[in-house]
Amino acid sequence: MKAVRLEAVGGITLRDVDMPDIGADELLVRIEACGVCGTDRHLFHGEFPCTPPVTPGHEFSGLVEAIGKSVSGFAIGDRVTGDPNIACGRCARCHAGQVNLCSNLRAIGIHRDGGFAEYLALPQKQAFVLPAGLDPMHGAFCEPLGCCLHGVDLAGIKPGSSVVVLGGGVIGLLTVQLARLAGATTIILSTRQASRRALAEDLGATMTIDPTTPDVID
Template sequence: MRAALIEAPGKVTVTTVPDPAPGPREVVVDVAACGLCGTDLHILRGEFAPTLPVVPGHEFAGVVVEVGRDVTEVSAGDAVAVDPSLYCHECRSCRAGRGNLCDRWNAIGVSVPGGAAEFAVAPVANCVRLPDHVDVRDAALIEPLACAVRGYDVLSRSPLGANVLIYGSGTMGLMMLELAKRTGAASVDILDINPERLATARTLGVSRAAARADEFDRPEGWEFVVDATGNAAAIQDGLGRVAKGGTFLQFGVADYATTATIEPYRIYNQEITITGSMAVLHSFERATALFASGVLDPSVFISDRIPLEEYPRALDRFAAGRGRKIVVEP
């Protein structure tokens, strides 16, 4: 089969690899669409070097074409979205129900072959059947939506009428915007230096959109500040925008070397919470239900649909900040 392959840091090709075969409790998925994500860029840059070479792609959906001998939950012909998370189910975090913090955490498309290919293997437990009315080509959006749902689980003490500030209006920032609107936020403001992405935020009904927080008149700060960029400057600025008693959520994926400075006395004196949200946790099925209910408009979120053979170009386009969600359709 044809697949994208990140062979070494900075080197990605489209090549032929062996067809996958399912284990007893696995299925083979004919990939309909696979989304590109910042994590793919981290892999390409060698930050997960021990996993290379690897077929990337952890945001994907498709149709089951083969099942392992012990699989009864799905059948060939079923359309599914795939949760890429792979947990050991043995470590302390897993036993505590925090599989996303697994000591041996792995993921399809990160440490094992993923969905940037004609076919991909997944445990049946990771497959969520899609309702008939959901276009499987749009369902690559479910995995990032599941991450956003997990982010709002972390912010579960959010009171009605909170004011929210989001750094970044890429796919994840826009998903956080859509969820904030539906969880009783009084206002949702968004920041981005990319005018095209700010225009999309305005289309989705953001309260205010700007390149810098100083353009907003809110000296008291925001009850909830979400970084969806992983950018050091954005993170540092956001930490200073949290209102008294508020929460800062680190949602964007920063590289390992990124640092920020905190003011311990302010955190103590103003009872500020700083927390994080890592990937998917008990949220994939809920994200699928939300997606099926129409919480997102795929035509707004997906800007580019690119054939598999152009995967390297798609990564370049994504890295340049062009478009919104880019999906590869094998």
């Protein structure tokens, strides 16, 4: 199969690799869509710890094409996405319920092969079935959307809230939409690109600003 491999920091190549072997509790997923995250750029530049050679890509969706012998609750043909962060379940952080802070965290697309490939081995405990009719592109947005949803929850955005979102990339634009769904009535997005400011206004920002203008605080 074809895969985009991060061979080393600064070196990324599209090449043929072996199909992944799936374990007893894993799904073989044929990738339909995979997002490019800011983290992937950090991996390429050596700004985020990872273990190359590895196939990046942690925002993916695809179809289950084979299942390991211990898998239950998934069927061949299911459209799935995945939580890329595999917690150990044994460390003090995991026992405290803070699985995102697991001391032995292994992430799909960072420490083990991810979705910049035709196929991915996905542990069943990391997999989520998507509605069969969901656009695979939207399925690939589940992981960044989950991060934004957590941020909106932490920020306590409620009906009537005023919100400022700094940055108009994928995360910023998703946050604008979630803030609107949470009932915020003033949503200001700050980003340099005019096209992203226009998109943010289409998506629910009540005002956008260019942070390079001198009157930002006003």
